[in-house]
Amino acid sequence: MTRETFSNATRLKGQKVLNQSNRRRKRSVTPLLKCILVMMLLIVGCFIKSASAASGGDEPHVFSTWEGFEADKCASIWLIKRFVDREASFRFFPKEETPMAGIPFDTPDAQLRRYHNRSTFESILVRYHIADRKLIHLGRIVHDIEINLWEKKVMPETAKVQEALAGIIKNAKDNEEVIEKTMEYFDAFYGKLPAEPKSP
Secondary structure (H helix, E strand, O other): HHHHHHHHHHHHHHHHHHHHEEEEEEEEHHHHHHHHHHHHHHHHHHHHHHHHHHHOOOOOOOOEEEOOOOHHHHHHHOOOHHHHHOOEEEEEEOOOOOOOOOEEEEOOOOOOOOOOOOHHHHHHHHHOOOOHHHHHHHHHHHHHOOOOOOOOOOOOOHHHHHHHHHHHHHHOOOOHHHHHHHHHHHHHHHHHHOOOOOOO
């Protein structure tokens, strides 16, 4: 074997080893790339799902919640209808069932919900960047009713609003009537508030 032939054989052998090494590296990298791609797709999917839920998905004018009414929910329905989405409609689901339509509110898993120091009404004000002084004042009343359960009431209108809403809920024959009477009540209440309400 000549020196040139030996050199060519050595070079070919080295190239073969290099090719085999590259193939092994590709085989080891490919599953990792697939794993990364799957994770990225899952993250994007979760983001899209979250954004879709926050905007109402295929039903942007629908707001869903559990059956049953109390002051916070009544006030929140009025707030949504008057200052968030005038075309809003409301669907009610049995308690403990996850609302599957539109934008959920006043349920434990909803973005628009009650926290330990904030009512659903106040969460809506924050979420939609509503800075109306009269609504902030009303939010303090709702907070007084729903959050300050065992503390001294702060707002002078609290007892009156709480009593009025309790009467509406008790005497209404169905959900539609509760909403109708609630809208009338808060329209009148809001209309009587001064532009700059004085809060304690």
